[in-house]
Amino acid sequence: MNIIPLGIWGGYPKANSATSSFLxxxxxxxxxxxCGSGVLASxxxxxxxxxxxxxxxxxxxxxxxxDIGSLQYSRLIQYYLGQPSPVxxxxxxARDKQQFAKLTHSQQTRGIEIKEQQTKQIGxxxxxxxxxxxxxxxxxxxxxxxxxxxxxxxxTEWSDKLVSFAEGADLLFSEANLYEEHIGVSPGHxxxxxxxxxxxxxxxxxxxxxxxxxxxNIEDILQEAQNVFKGPAEIAEVGKNYSFS
Ligand SMILES: [Zn+2]
Numbered sequence: 001m002n003i004i005p006l007g008i009w010g011g012y013p014k015a016n017s018a019t020s021s022f023l024x025x026x027x028x029x030x031x032x033x034x035c036g037s038g039v040l041a042s043x044x045x046x047x048x049x050x051x052x053x054x055x056x057x058x059x060x061x062x063x064x065x066x067d068i069g070s071l072q073y074s075r076l077i078q079y080y081l082g083q084p085s086p087v088x089x090x091x092x093x094a095r096d097k098q099q100f101a102k103l104t105h106s107q108q109t110r111g112i113e114i115k116e117q118q119t120k121q122i123g124x125x126x127x128x129x130x131x132x133x134x135x136x137x138x139x140x141x142x143x144x145x146x147x148x149x150x151x152x153x154x155x156t157e158w159s160d161k162l163v164s165f166a167e168g169a170d171l172l173f174s175e176a177n178l179y180e181e182h183i184g185v186s187p188g189h190x191x192x193x194x195x196x197x198x199x200x201x202x203x204x205x206x207x208x209x210x211x212x213x214x215x216x217n218i219e220d221i222l223q224e225a226q227n228v229f230k231g232p233a234e235i236a237e238v239g240k241n242y243s244f245s
Contacts, residue, residue, distance in 0.1 A: 001026045001125075001145050002243045003171065005236040006042040010155075010177045010189070010211040011063050013038035017238070019063040020211040022152065022173065026145050029053050029123035033141065033152055037066040040074070045239065049074045050085045054122050056114070057092035058154030059138035060099040068102065068109075075108035091122065095137045114139065130165035132156030134188040140165060148244045151204070155211065157187060158194050166202035170244060173236065174198055175211035176221050192221035196228030207233040208242065 002025045007018025018038030023046055024031045030047055031054045032039070043049065049071070058064055068090070075085055087110050090103040094113040103111030114120060116139060120127045129139040134155045140162060142151045150171040153162060166172050177189035190198070192209065199207035207229050212218045218235060226233050 001143070001148055001150065002241050003150055003173075004046055004241055005173075005208075005210065005238050006032075006039050006046075007036070008210050008212050008236045008238060009063075010175070010213060012214075014214060018042040019066070020175070020236075021064075023047070024125070024143055024150070026124045029125075031056060031122060031125065031143075034058055034064040034154070035067045035071060036063040040067040040070050042238065050078060050083075052088060055088065055090040055109075056122070056127065056141055057090060057103070058141060058152070059134065059136055060092070060096050061136060061138075061155065064154075065099070065102075072105035072108050076106070079108065089122075091120065091127075093137060093139055128165075130161055132162065133159045142166075142169065150242075151202075153190070153195075153198070155188060157189055158197075162198055163201045166198060166204060168203055170205040171208060171242060172199050172202065172204040172206070173208045173210055176209040176225065177211050177213055179213070179216055179221065180224060192224030193228050196225035196233070199225070199229040199231065199233070204231070206231060206242075208236045209233070210236040 004023045006021040019036030021039040022033040091112045091114045094100040116131045126144045128142045132138045149169045151166040151169040152173045174195040176192045176195040178191040
C-alpha cells in the first residue's frame with residue numbers, strides 16, 4: 001500500500017498547492033481520498049487522470065469536493081475525444097441527498113453510498129467508516145490490506161469513537177487544524193495535542209498531520225502532537241510516498 005499526500009491545507013489551498021487529499025495505491029489500483037481545491041492539478045504529478053479507479057469522499061464541505069466537477073469534465077472530454085474511461089465510482093455518504101446526487105455525472109462518474117459501520121471492498125482495499133464530530137456529517141476512513149491499515153480522520157473534533165476505530169493502525173493521517181488556543185473556539189477540528197492523544201491512545205505506528213491552518217507556524221502543531229505521542233510523527237509531505245515495508 002502506497003499513500004501520497006496531494007495537499008495538506010484546510011479550507012483552501014495555499015499558492016500552487018491543494019487542500020488535504022491523498023492518493024492511495026495498491027497493486028496498480030488508484031484511489032483518491034477527498035477531492036478539494038487544487039487536488040486535480042496535484043494528482044496529475046503522479047498519475048494520469050484516466051488511471052484513477054475510485055474516489056472516496058469524507059464529507060461535503062467545499063475543501064473536500066471542490067474539484068469533483070472538474071474531474072467529471074475531464075472524463076467527459078475523454079469521452080468526446082473517443083477515448084472514454086470506465087465509469088468512475090465516487091463513494092460518499094447519502095445523508096445529504098443533493099450533494100450525493102452530484103457524485104453521479106452522466107456516463108462519467110457514479111455515486112455509491114457509504115455508511116458508518118459498513119465494510120466496502122474498493123479494489124484491493126477493505127474500507128470501513130466511522131462518524132466524526134463535525135458541523136456536517138463526516139466519515140473517518142480506514143483502508144486495510146491484509147494486516148496493514150491506514151486511518152484517515154477526515155475533519156473532526158475530539159471523539160472517543162475514533163480511538164477504537166484507529167486502534168493499532170500502522171499509519172494515522174490526522175487532521176490538525178487548530179493551535180492550542182483555538183480548542184473550543186473553532187468547532188469541528190483537532191489541535192496538535194489532540195491528534196497526538198488520538199495516536200497515543202489508539203497505539204498507532206506513525207502519526208502524519210494534515211488539514212493544517214494557513215496562519216502561524218505549523219511546526220508548533222507538530223511539536224504539540226509530539227509532546228503527547230512519543231512514536232514517529234511528522235507533517236504530511238506532498239509527494240512523499242508513505243508505504244508499508
Ligand atoms: Zn469540513
